[in-house]
Amino acid sequence: MKHTLAVLVENRPGVLTRIAGLFARRGYNIESLAVGHTEDPEISRITIVVDGDDRVIEQVTKQLHKLVEVIKLSDITQDQFVDRELVLVKVNADPNTRAEIMQIVDIFRARIVDIGRDSLIIEATGDSGKISAIETSLRPFGLREVVRTGKIAMVRGAKFKNGQG
Amino acid sequence: MGTTGAQRLIKCLQDENVTTIYGYPGGAVLPIYDALLDSDIKHVLVRNEQAAVHMANGYARVTGNPGVCMATSGPGATNLVTGIATAYMDSVPVVIITGQVATSMVGTDAFQEVDITGITMPITKHNYLVKKADELPKVMKEAFHIARTGRPGPVLIDIPKDVAAALCSAKPLEQLDMRGYKPNYQGHPQQINRALALIKQAKRPVIYVGGGVINSGSTEELLELARRAHIPVTTTLMGLGSFPEDSELSLGMLGLHGTPVANYAVTEADLLIGLGVRFDDRVTSAVEKFAPKAKIIHLDIDPAEIGKNVSVDVPIVGDLRLVLTGMLEKLEEKKHPEWLERIKELRREHPLQYGNDSKLRPQYVMQKLGEITNNRAIVTTDVGQHQMWAAQFYRFARPRSFLTSGGLGTMGYGFPAAIGAQMADPDALVISVTGDGSFQMSMAELATAREQNLPIKVLLFNNSSLGLVRQLQHFYCDRRYTAVDFTGNPDFVNLARCYDAVGLKIETKDQVEPILTEAVNNGRLTIIEVIVDQRELVLPMVPNARGLDEMVQFPFGEEDDCE
Numbered sequence: 001m002k003h004t005l006a007v008l009v010e011n012r013p014g015v016l017t018r019i020a021g022l023f024a025r026r027g028y029n030i031e032s033l034a035v036g037h038t039e040d041p042e043i044s045r046i047t048i049v050v051d052g053d054d055r056v057i058e059q060v061t062k063q064l065h066k067l068v069e070v071i072k073l074s075d076i077t078q079d080q081f082v083d084r085e086l087v088l089v090k091v092n093a094d095p096n097t098r099a100e101i102m103q104i105v106d107i108f109r110a111r112i113v114d115i116g117r118d119s120l121i122i123e124a125t126g127d128s129g130k131i132s133a134i135e136t137s138l139r140p141f142g143l144r145e146v147v148r149t150g151k152i153a154m155v156r157g158a159k160f161k162n163g164q165g
Numbered sequence: 166m167g168t169t170g171a172q173r174l175i176k177c178l179q180d181e182n183v184t185t186i187y188g189y190p191g192g193a194v195l196p197i198y199d200a201l202l203d204s205d206i207k208h209v210l211v212r213n214e215q216a217a218v219h220m221a222n223g224y225a226r227v228t229g230n231p232g233v234c235m236a237t238s239g240p241g242a243t244n245l246v247t248g249i250a251t252a253y254m255d256s257v258p259v260v261i262i263t264g265q266v267a268t269s270m271v272g273t274d275a276f277q278e279v280d281i282t283g284i285t286m287p288i289t290k291h292n293y294l295v296k297k298a299d300e301l302p303k304v305m306k307e308a309f310h311i312a313r314t315g316r317p318g319p320v321l322i323d324i325p326k327d328v329a330a331a332l333c334s335a336k337p338l339e340q341l342d343m344r345g346y347k348p349n350y351q352g353h354p355q356q357i358n359r360a361l362a363l364i365k366q367a368k369r370p371v372i373y374v375g376g377g378v379i380n381s382g383s384t385e386e387l388l389e390l391a392r393r394a395h396i397p398v399t400t401t402l403m404g405l406g407s408f409p410e411d412s413e414l415s416l417g418m419l420g421l422h423g424t425p426v427a428n429y430a431v432t433e434a435d436l437l438i439g440l441g442v443r444f445d446d447r448v449t450s451a452v453e454k455f456a457p458k459a460k461i462i463h464l465d466i467d468p469a470e471i472g473k474n475v476s477v478d479v480p481i482v483g484d485l486r487l488v489l490t491g492m493l494e495k496l497e498e499k500k501h502p503e504w505l506e507r508i509k510e511l512r513r514e515h516p517l518q519y520g521n522d523s524k525l526r527p528q529y530v531m532q533k534l535g536e537i538t539n540n541r542a543i544v545t546t547d548v549g550q551h552q553m554w555a556a557q558f559y560r561f562a563r564p565r566s567f568l569t570s571g572g573l574g575t576m577g578y579g580f581p582a583a584i585g586a587q588m589a590d591p592d593a594l595v596i597s598v599t600g601d602g603s604f605q606m607s608m609a610e611l612a613t614a615r616e617q618n619l620p621i622k623v624l625l626f627n628n629s630s631l632g633l634v635r636q637l638q639h640f641y642c643d644r645r646y647t648a649v650d651f652t653g654n655p656d657f658v659n660l661a662r663c664y665d666a667v668g669l670k671i672e673t674k675d676q677v678e679p680i681l682t683e684a685v686n687n688g689r690l691t692i693i694e695v696i697v698d699q700r701e702l703v704l705p706m707v708p709n710a711r712g713l714d715e716m717v718q719f720p721f722g723e724e725d726d727c728e
Contacts, residue, residue, distance in 0.1 A: 010345060014294070018286060025287050055472070062469035068291045068311060071345045 002031060003057050003077045004049050004153050010069040011037050011044040018067055019046060028052065028060050032085075034150030043071065047152045076155050083153035086123070087131045088113075092142035093120040101141060108134045119144060170298030171200035171329040174262070177305035178206060180337065183233050185209060185224065185588060186262075187217035191237020193264030193277060196329035209588070209617060212609040214241050216581035218248025218319075219607070221259045223545060223585025226568050227593075229382070231258040231312045232585060238264045239277030242323075243284065247575060249319050250288040254572025255403060256380060258317035260308055261289075267327040268296060282323050290318030295325070298333035306338045315348030316467040317380055348466060352483035357491055360438075360462045360479045365497065367436035367460075369504045370396045373419065373448075376403030376571070377441015377465060377485055379564045384408070386489035387440065393493070395501045396438070397508055399427040401448055403571040404441070406561035410540075416508070417517065420448040421707050422553045425515030428705070428713035430508055431456050439463040441485050444474040445572070454712030464488055517557060518719050519704070525674045527551065527626050527697050531558035533677050534596070534624065537685060542594040543586050545569065547579040547603030550632035553703040555598045577606030580623060584610060587619045594622070594685060601627040601654055611664040611690070620688050625657055628697040636702055640717075641709070657694040666690035 009015045016035060023030050031049040038045050050060055057075065064073055093101050101120060105112055110124035124134050128151065135146060168176075174197060178186070185207045190198045201208055211217045214236040221232025236245050242263040252259045265271065266278040282294045291311050293304050301324075308320040364370060378387055384407050391398050391414050398408045399416040408415055419427035431437065437459040442448070444463075449455040452475055462479040463471050471480040481488055519528040531554050534542075540560045545568040546552040552569055561567050568586055570578040583597035604625055614621055626632075635649040661668030667689050671680050677695075684691045705716040 014282070017283070021286055059469065059473060066467070066469055068343065068346045 001053070002049055002051050003075055004047065004081070004083070004151070005061065005064075006074045006076050006153065006155075007046040007048060007064060007070060008038070008072040009044050009046060010071065011042050012069060015044070015069045016046070018069065019048075019064065022063055022067065023050070023060075026059070026063060028056065032150035034152045036152075047150065049151055076153060080156040081153045082156060083127050083151050084125050085128060085131050085151050086125045086149045087134070088145075088147045089122045089124070089135065089138055089143060090119055090145040091122060091138045092118060092144060094118050097141055101138065104134070104137050108137070110134060167332040167334065169196065169200065169329065170295075170301050170324070170331050170333045171196040172203075173298065173301050173333040173335075174305065174324070174329065175200045175204045175206065177302060177337075178233065179204060181305070181309045182230070186233050186235050187211055187220040187224075187585070188235035189214045189217060189237070189241060191241045191264060191277070193238035193266055193326045194235060194241075194262075194329075196326060197235065197262070197264065197324070209584075209613065211581070211613055213607070214244035215248045215577065216584075216607055216610045216613070218245050218252060218259060218261065219578050219581035220585035220588075221261075222248065222252050222255075222257045222578075223568055223582030224589045225252075225258050225585075226582070227543065227565050227586045227589035229380075229565070231260050231309055233260045233262070235262040236264070237277065238266055238281070239279045241277075242279055242281040246284060246288070247573075247577075249285055249321065251570050251573045251575040251578055252319040253288045253290070255570065256317050256376060257319070258312040259319040260312050261319060261321040263321060263323045264329070265294070265323045265325040268325045269327070271325065281321065285321050288319070289321050290316075292321040292323070294323045295328050298328050298331040299335040301328075301333055302335050302338045306341055307343060310341055310343075311346060315346075349468070349482050350466075350484040350487055352464070352481040352488035352491060354491075356479055356481045357488065360481060361492060361495055363436055363460055363462060363479060364394055364396075364438070365499070368501065369434050369507075370394070370436040370438065370501070371416070371430050371434040371459075372396050372398045372438045372440060373401070373431065373442055374398060374404040374407050374440050375401045375442030378404060378407040381441065381466070381485040383486040383489050384564045386486055386493060389493055390489060390496065393496055394499050395505070397430060397505070399423070399431065401442055401445070401571070402556055402569060405556060405567040406564045409562055410560040411562070413505070418556055419713065421450060422557065422703050422705065423713070424517045424557070425705055425716065425718060426508060426512045428707070428716055429511045429515065431459075432712065432714040433507070434459045437461050439465075440489075441465060443470045446474075449474065450707045450713055451710050454715075457712075515718065520720070523674060524698070525672065525677070525696065527554045527695065527701060528558050529674065530624070530626075530671070530677050530681070530695055531555055531598070534681055535559045537678070537681050538594055538596070542566070542596045542685075543568065543583075543590065545579040545583040545586060545595070545597045547599045547606070548574045548576045548633075549600045549603055550628075550636065550701070550703050551598050551600045551603070551626045553633075554626075576603040579603060580607045580614075580621075581610050583621045583623075584614050584617070584619060587621050588617065595619075596622045596624055596685075598624045599626070600632060601625060601629060601651055601657070602631045604657075605654075608660070611660075611666065614690050615664050615666060619690060621690055622684050623692045625692055625694050626697045627654065627657065627694050628699045628701065629654055630699050632697075632699070632701070633703065635699065636706075639702070640706070657692055661690075661692040664690070666692060669693045671695045
């Protein structure tokens with residue numbers, strides 16, 4: 001099962017290496033990882049999606065906790081949270097298909113952010129399901145490049161008090 | 166003139182009561198060595214950097230305080246790696262200072278540059294690359310705090326040459342507040358109550374003790390727990406010395422080469438109380454067959470150890486001494502006459518034994534050494550058959566008296582560790598038990614020991630081979646022995662003389678007592694070479710993927726192998 005972990009860490013060089021390195025050497029698989037600083041510039045927040053059974057997740061969280069620079073760690077999988085990914089898609093678009101693509105973009109409430117001679121760049125945000133759906137819909141036209149950020153997530157309401165991204 | 170980073174660093178070390186540094190100089194640590202000259206901290210010049218970490222490790226294990234070592238950038242730093250990993254695996258508090266190329270050169274593949282913080286990330290509890298001299302007071306304070314608290318471990322501080330030379334104006338740090346590092350010391354009261362309930366119900370309980378009991382200084386509490394609840398105690402390799410082996414409740418060591426009584430008792434137990442242990446595979450063997458009838462209580466300061474290898478019925482995270490003290494307040498007296506009778510029977514039926522004939526046997530030598538030293542010497546070992554014979558046949562009577570590389574299994578550890586141990590406790594009798602393979606990995610440190618006038622005894626079992634690897638080939642490779650014979654061994658007695666030490670040799674059984682007695686009383690650095698038959702095996706032995714009760718016991722194999 002996929003788990004979403006919210007990790008608050010000291011905003012210092014090398015912290016991400018420590019976390020990614022820990023996953024690699026203990027044989028845990030990172031599905032996605034997104035990092036950025038919070039409203040407190042000394043604290044970064046890392047959102048990690050990791051796949052594994054309860055035992056694996058328990059070890060992942062305990063091992064992460066041992067890192068001196070990890071301030072707080074929450075497995076928010078069971079919580080009510082809002083999550084988003086951002087995707088940029090460069091899709092083939094000749095004059096014949098352009099209108100159809102623009103319709104799809106409209107349906108998904110995405111945006112066209114660049115127009116080339118025979119291609120478009122589309123920007124979309126949403127949860128993983130929506131991002132996958134837009135990818136599937138555009139695939140028949142020919143995807144030239146797809147770039148996805150990792151998932152970021154925030155628990156609904158006021159679960160956290162300080163330093164939340 | 167103001168204070169340089171290097172001068173501040175030395176001041177910080179003094180504030181932490183550091184009196185000795187083990188190290189090896191080089192270009193990138195010149196400013197620190199220069200500043201060291203103006204302090205009263207003693208520097209011990211080693212022959213290889215790896216030995217410096219092992220010495221700091223030996224010092225730390227005897228005193229409980231962090232040992233400190235230092236090396237230069239690049240090869241100096243990488244030579245430390247094995248020693249750092251050794252300390253990490255055995256939870257030993259060591260602070261390691263490395264020089265680094267100047268900050269302007271970092272990342273350019275400069276001469277003697279290596280990313281030592283990157284390299285040591287998986288084998289340190291924490292590490293630092295200091296970018297500015299003003300960071301030093303905080304970094305040093307944090308480093309010592311992290312190394313010695315919680316589950317102890319090595320902490321590395323990498324200091325670029327220009328940072329050490331730059332002026333440092335930061336004030337000494339009075340208070341530490343690390344929001345990401347707050348070890349949990351108090352055990353959960355509810356879990357403690359659950360543990361007490363299980364102890365009350367148990368009919369065949371066993372306590373299984375690791376290095377955590379020694380690290381937390383809770384041997385008294387352990388003794389009281391065992392006595393009051395009448396529970397037999399088995400220790401891991403790292404736990405040896407935490408429980409007196411002459412007690413009727415002592416089962417000795419368990420595991421791969423554990424005593425039969427310990428291994429059978431754990432297999433028959435209905436309750437296993439793990440104290441400061443990590444359920445290592447050398448203890449459990451096949452996990453699914455380990456303590457199959459037992460409920461498990463696991464106490465440890467490191468939450469990540471609980472449930473890592475085996476699932477646990479009652480987990481308690483906290484400092485062992487605090488938790489045990491709390492438990493003892495509520496623990497009722499109890500007796501287990503039937504269980505103790507069963508233990509006696511197991512001990513009678515399956516004693517720990519070896520060839521008791523006229524032949525010179527290493528087990529006999531270890532036993533005699535115990536008698537002669539009243540089992541109170543500090544014994545360090547390397548890794549191999551000698552290590553297991555020392556663990557099995559020297560009956561450790563006090564904590565912090567058995568120093569061995571338990572987790573990493575580092576050959577070359579024992580002799581430098583003995584140097585650190587002897588410097589930590591100059592009045593102690595320190596004996597480094599080793600093999601001809603292991604000793605050749607660190608015998609250059611004879612010069613260091615001689616230089617420091619240390620009267621260490623090296624008890625060297627010479628079977629002209631890598632005995633434990635040979636034993637594995639005996640069992641698992643159909644006796645096809647490969648790459649285990651040493652034909653180019655030096656004459657160890659003469660080697661001792663080269664270093665102005667005493668060289669003695671034991672070749673027959675009747676020489677054991679007089680020569681050991683002479684050695685432990687001569688007050689000098691001494692090598693005692695004991696000639697051992699290559700075919701000697703460490704028994705019992707639990708074969709791969711078997712349960713602890715499926716061990717191969719004495720006698721086995723030797724006769725077949727005599728052809």
